[in-house]
Amino acid sequence: MPIAEDFKSIYTKNWEIYFSQCDPTGKMKLSEMANLFQLTASEHAIKGGLGFFDLQEFSQSWVMNRLRIEIDELPSWTDFVDVKTWIEVLKGAKSIRDFTIEKNGKKLIGASSLWAVFNTEKRRPDILQLDSSHIERFPDLKPTEIDNSILDKDFEPTEVIQYQVQFSDLDIVKHANNTKYLDWCLNTIDPEIIFKHRIKAIDMNFLKELSLHDEIKIQKLETENLIQFKIVNEDKVNFVCRLELR
C-alpha cells in the first residue's frame, strides 16, 4: 500500500482501555499491553508502506524476536492512553522499534522491541525488499533504561508446568500468539505479585513458533526479585522470559 499522507516517523495512537482488557485490580492486563504494542506497530508499519500486506508481496513478514517492557504504572479501565512508537534502527533484516504508553502526557510505560524480516517461503530471516529511506530513525530516543537483550536460557528450573496449545491461543497466522506465551507464564506465579503490581520489567525472547496441540513445558525459576521462565517443546526452547519485581 502507498505511504499514508499523514505518515509520521513517530506515530501516536490513542487507545481506550476497556474493562475486558483489565485484571481484577482494574489495571490493564500485561498481555493486553503487549497486544497494544503489536497493534500500534502494525498500524505504523502499514502507514509507512512497510506493513503486513506490503511485505507479503515479497513473501516476507515482520517477526518479533525480543521485547523489553519497563513499567512505572499501569493504566486503568476507562483510561485513554497514547501509545507512541518509532524506529531506533532499521537496516537489512533487523529493526529496533520503541514504544511508550502515556496518560495525560505522563509516561507510564516504555518498551523496546527487536524485529526481524522473515521469508515465509524460505522459512528464514531475509533482507527487507522495500525502501525505508522515508522513515526517520531515532537512535538516541530510548524508551527504556536497559535495551532489549538476549536472555539466558540455560538456568535450572525449580518448577515445571505442562500445557497443551489450545485453539483459543492461535492467531491469524495459525501460531500461538506472542501474548499467550506471557499469559501462560503469568498463570504460574503467585497472583499477589500481580495484585500488588510488583512487576517492574518484563523481558521476552521469542525463539520458535508453537502450533495447535503442541505439548509444552513451562519451566520456572524464582529468586527473590526475579522470575525466569523458558517454554520448551520437544527439547527446543521456544520462549524465554524474565520478570523483574519491585
Next chain:
Amino acid sequence: MPIAEDFKSIYTKNWEIYFSQCDPTGKMKLSEMANLFQLTASEHAIKGGLGFFDLQEFSQSWVMNRLRIEIDELPSWTDFVDVKTWIEVLKGAKSIRDFTIEKNGKKLIGASSLWAVFNTEKRRPDILQLDSSHIERFPDLKPTEIDNSILDKDFEPTEVIQYQVQFSDLDIVKHANNTKYLDWCLNTIDPEIIFKHRIKAIDMNFLKELSLHDEIKIQKLETENLIQFKIVNEDKVNFVCRLELR
C-alpha cells in the same frame, strides 16, 4: 452518572476489527464477538445512566444470564463494523437487550441477551433502583429468529474434558469472564468446524460464576448438527452452551 446528552435508545458503536481479535481464518473469533456485545452494552448503559457505576451506588450490578447469537457471516481483520444495541424489555430485575453487527449497512449477526440486576451484597437478584423511563423499549424489534432461552442441562455427555481456571481467565470482577466459557468449549471441538465457518447459532446460559483455580469439567455431547456443552464444578452446573452447525 447523568444521562449523556447524546443518549439514544438505539445505540450504535463503530468498531475496528484488529488482527488480534481474529482466528486463523482471518475472521473475528467468536469469543471476541461476545466481548464486543458486552462492551457495547456497557457503554449504552453508562450513557443511559444505568451503567456499572450507577448501579454500584445501590450495591447492584448487571449480570448476563443468557445469550443467543445467530451468525450469517463473520467480519474479518481490517473491517469496520457497527454494533447496534437496544432494549426489548426492562422491568423489575430483568432486561432483554438485543444486538446486531452490521458491515456497510448489511446485517451479519444478530444476538439477544437476558440480563438480571444482581445485588452484590445480598448475592441475589434485585429490583433495579434507578428510573429507566427515559429509555424506549422495542418489544417488536427482534435481532434473531429464535429468542434466547433456557437450555437443557440434563443431557448425558459422551466426552468430558478437565480444566482449571487460570489467572488469565479472570476479569475485572475477579471471576472467569463470560467469554472464556465459550473459548473453553470451542477448544474441545474439531477445528475444522471453525475453519469452515459451520457455526450458525450459539446459545449460552450463564448460571454460576467461577473463580481462580476452580476445577471444572467441560461435558460435551456431539450429534450431527448440534454440539451441547455443560461446565460443571463440584456437581453444580455453571454454564450450558449449544452450538447449531450449518
